[in-house]
Amino acid sequence: MHGPPAWPLRLLVAANRKERGAAVGFLAMSSVITMSAPFFLGRIIDVIYTNPTVDYSYTLTRLCLALSGVFLCGAAANTVRVYLMQTSGQRIVNRLRASLFSSLLRQEVAFFDKTRTGELINRLSSDTALLGRSITENLSDGLRAGAQASIGIGMMFYVSPQLATFVLSVVPPISVLAVIYGRYLQKLTKVMQDSLAQTTQLAEESIGNIRTVRAFGKEITEIEKYTSKVDHVMQLARKEAFARAGFFGATGLSGNLIVLSVLYKGGLLMGSAHMTVGELSSFLMYAFWVGLSIGGLSSFYSELMKGLGAGGRLWELLERKPELPFDEGVVLNQESFQGTLEFRNVHFTYPARPEVPIFQDFSLCIPSASVTALVGPSGSGKSTVLSLLLRLYDPVSGTISLDGHDIRQLNPVWLRSKIGTVSQEPVLFSCSIAENIAYGADDPSSVTAEQIEKVADVANAGAFIRNFPQGFNTVVGEKGVLLSGGQKQRIAIARALLKNPKILLLDEATSALDAENEYLVQEALDRLMEGRTVLIIAHRLSTIKNANTVAVLDQGKITERGRHEELLSKPNGIYRRLMNKQS
Numbered sequence: 001m002h003g004p005p006a007w008p009l010r011l012l013v014a015a016n017r018k019e020r021g022a023a024v025g026f027l028a029m030s031s032v033i034t035m036s037a038p039f040f041l042g043r044i045i046d047v048i049y050t051n052p053t054v055d056y057s058y059t060l061t062r063l064c065l066a067l068s069g070v071f072l073c074g075a076a077a078n079t080v081r082v083y084l085m086q087t088s089g090q091r092i093v094n095r096l097r098a099s100l101f102s103s104l105l106r107q108e109v110a111f112f113d114k115t116r117t118g119e120l121i122n123r124l125s126s127d128t129a130l131l132g133r134s135i136t137e138n139l140s141d142g143l144r145a146g147a148q149a150s151i152g153i154g155m156m157f158y159v160s161p162q163l164a165t166f167v168l169s170v171v172p173p174i175s176v177l178a179v180i181y182g183r184y185l186q187k188l189t190k191v192m193q194d195s196l197a198q199t200t201q202l203a204e205e206s207i208g209n210i211r212t213v214r215a216f217g218k219e220i221t222e223i224e225k226y227t228s229k230v231d232h233v234m235q236l237a238r239k240e241a242f243a244r245a246g247f248f249g250a251t252g253l254s255g256n257l258i259v260l261s262v263l264y265k266g267g268l269l270m271g272s273a274h275m276t277v278g279e280l281s282s283f284l285m286y287a288f289w290v291g292l293s294i295g296g297l298s299s300f301y302s303e304l305m306k307g308l309g310a311g312g313r314l315w316e317l318l319e320r321k322p323e324l325p326f327d328e329g330v331v332l333n334q335e336s337f338q339g340t341l342e343f344r345n346v347h348f349t350y351p352a353r354p355e356v357p358i359f360q361d362f363s364l365c366i367p368s369a370s371v372t373a374l375v376g377p378s379g380s381g382k383s384t385v386l387s388l389l390l391r392l393y394d395p396v397s398g399t400i401s402l403d404g405h406d407i408r409q410l411n412p413v414w415l416r417s418k419i420g421t422v423s424q425e426p427v428l429f430s431c432s433i434a435e436n437i438a439y440g441a442d443d444p445s446s447v448t449a450e451q452i453e454k455v456a457d458v459a460n461a462g463a464f465i466r467n468f469p470q471g472f473n474t475v476v477g478e479k480g481v482l483l484s485g486g487q488k489q490r491i492a493i494a495r496a497l498l499k500n501p502k503i504l505l506l507d508e509a510t511s512a513l514d515a516e517n518e519y520l521v522q523e524a525l526d527r528l529m530e531g532r533t534v535l536i537i538a539h540r541l542s543t544i545k546n547a548n549t550v551a552v553l554d555q556g557k558i559t560e561r562g563r564h565e566e567l568l569s570k571p572n573g574i575y576r577r578l579m580n581k582q583s
């Protein structure tokens, strides 16, 4: 098991104190009442047996009525206990989910390069529920079984110490069996939850990419892959079922054997007049309850082991410290913030692929309030430059600075709040267009409809949005599938306009838009770029020609830098070759 074993208990302690106290109180009450029943029932039997007292029917009625009242209280206490445990259980699951989600979203981007979405979703939905159930409802049932077993055993000794000693010599072997079974279950659950996580991963990927799956006609392949994953889960479930069946068979058998041995030994004791029939009946009922409670305890134990099996992975994720800081560091004041960016002797490899160097001695200055166009062959690392500026990754060595401050010293949340991005394939959320645009603001709820319409107009998006029947309330579908590429881009530009950042990172679309769309997007981009520090991954000649500087990225470093015409005039320049190839 990972992490300190006491942590599920910590979670439990975190649940509402009053509720917990009340639940334990009601638990004690219902257990005591349930366990007093056999004693009084034994008394009643003795009353029935020794019938010829004067007040026979009066005593019997009174005893039965009193006992019914007590049972009623017991039932009420039990009802409240179950209710409280169920609600506090859900609260713990919710809290667990919220903390896990919050821990996940703070992780560095490299973590998501290595971990798959479906797996994380499974941890969030299935593992949390399993663990939550195991430490609440199950714990409550377990406590009850424990309380009843101890009271029962105590009462057995009270009623007949001789018989009790005889019976209890049978219990230890069953406990050993339970421990072995629990260990096995804990291991199995870990494998099972991992396997379930893989299944969710596969489903998430196929459903999320249904267009690609359909275009390649791979539905059947995907279905087969999914089925085989599900089959694997089934195999594991079968193993668990087998162990469970054996275990429960064994405990059931030993329960019956205990009852039989009580009857046998008790019969002998009664024959030698050491016990009354009422006492033997009470004892039998206690033995029966103890048997049931021990059964309950073993299922509690096995459920707990399952919870701990699922909990180990959750714990790893909950406790994981992001490798890059999330919201700490220096914040530059408004006056000293200019927006000059500089890479100096940067070496970089992706953490997921440390053996492949992307940048070696990469240096580049991006002056404030000017446009720098970045060009270079495909795969040369242009998008990586943008990722490093957003501090999605840290360089292996060298520095990246903003106005002379190493960005590793700056607060990443502040840094990103000053940077706007529009990528080739802008990602929209499956909400309304207005909400998608407002996403750019620090506080989306304070953005007015007028502000949204204004930026949409500046981004040349207002007209087409108003043409939709639902206007700005049109829902764009998952990742914006209900919009065209050019429309998505203009919405992304409006979003960036609303953010109004000093620094702008743009990735120009390579895919050709039609002339009309192209013009509208270009005009919107030009308006967006005005007065900001811009780094643009440029593909279009017009963008390159208009840039204040063109930087050529090749083989992990900037090889040439200057205006378009200057670079073109170099006879053997890489830029010249690149441009020739393009045209």
Ligand SMILES: Nc1ncnc2c1ncn2[C@@H]1O[C@H](COP(=O)(O)OP(=O)(O)OP(=O)(O)O)[C@@H](O)[C@H]1O
Pocket (backbone or CB within 6 Å): 113, 350, 351, 352, 353, 358, 376, 377, 378, 379, 380, 381, 382, 383, 384, 385
């Ligand atoms: N998250 C990642 N983990 C590991 N390697 C990556 C990652 N992202 C990109 N790479 C690798 O880094 C190199 C540079 O990729 P990058 O996307 O920066 O190139 P690019 O110049 O923007 O390419 P293009 O013009 O085709 O978009 C590529 O070889 C790519 O395989």
